[in-house]
Amino acid sequence: MTDPRTVVVTGGSRGLGAGIVQSFLDSGDRVASCSRSSTPQVKEWEAEHPDRFLFVEADIADREQSTAFVKAVVAKWDSIDVLVNNAGVARDGILALLSDEDSDTVVDLNLKATIHLTKQVVRTMLARRSGRIVNISSITGLTGYRGLTVYGATKAAIDGFTRGLAREVGSRGITVNSIASGYLRTEMSHGLDEGQLNQIVRRTPAGRLGEPDDIARAVQFLVDERNDWLTGHVLVVDGGLTC
């Protein structure tokens, strides 16, 4: 058994983020997470693992709250070994009808908040010359999907961010990768109607939608200490939908 790592997962209160938090609690690590509000699942982890689960209520699209969250983690556990940028939001609707407010919400969280939080965390990783960063992206950033133009743009941008940062900090023992996730059965995909979901399943070689665990296993692989030669990569995990 290796030493427990300190893992930060943004947006871990439900959906994919909750699956990733659970996976790192199961692997014996210390996990810090945040979201705008707590959930029964968060309360359960707080009761079950008071010494190795930390939850902070924070809207990371607000820079002050995001900084305070990172500071709280470092104050408690000193350093951060793994960062999983998972918090994200989708607002669907064709561009010609999308409100500026909706498109700002998506850019502010998926792109600007991810960049700001990563900057804080990569500084602590640089001070120790080690770290693993995984950005949760989407196949819509690779292929495009009608009704998800702005969302897809933020995910394509995050993949670019992954590559640039991987080059910047590669010599310091820090790897940066993206996971382009396919469609999952979480609240986010409730924006898609039954017809769209059935069509996605029909076109997916693996014959089903994804589960948080499908992605969590890929995250665990990318952050494995031994995988220090795997960086700047966008790993597609989508049941084969885009192959």
Added chain:
Amino acid sequence: MTDLQGSILALIQSLLERSDKADITVALDTPIHGDGLGLDSLETAELSAMLEDEFGTDPFGEGLMPETVAEIVAFYSSAGESGASVPA
């Protein structure tokens, strides 16, 4: 030498050691870049993060661009005078 100067010099020394530049001697008037410590941008970022880790704030993060070791020390001593806490 004050405690503050000593701990900043020690921190810079440890950065130089892991950057395979341990042969450089650090003094208060040593320039950080160029002929002095010759830090590149990534090493400067590391120094900035290490200072923040140690002291809670750092001159680079505050938008200042200190040119010498003494200017880094001055950042913390003037912060001390203005009442901010500076652990030695």
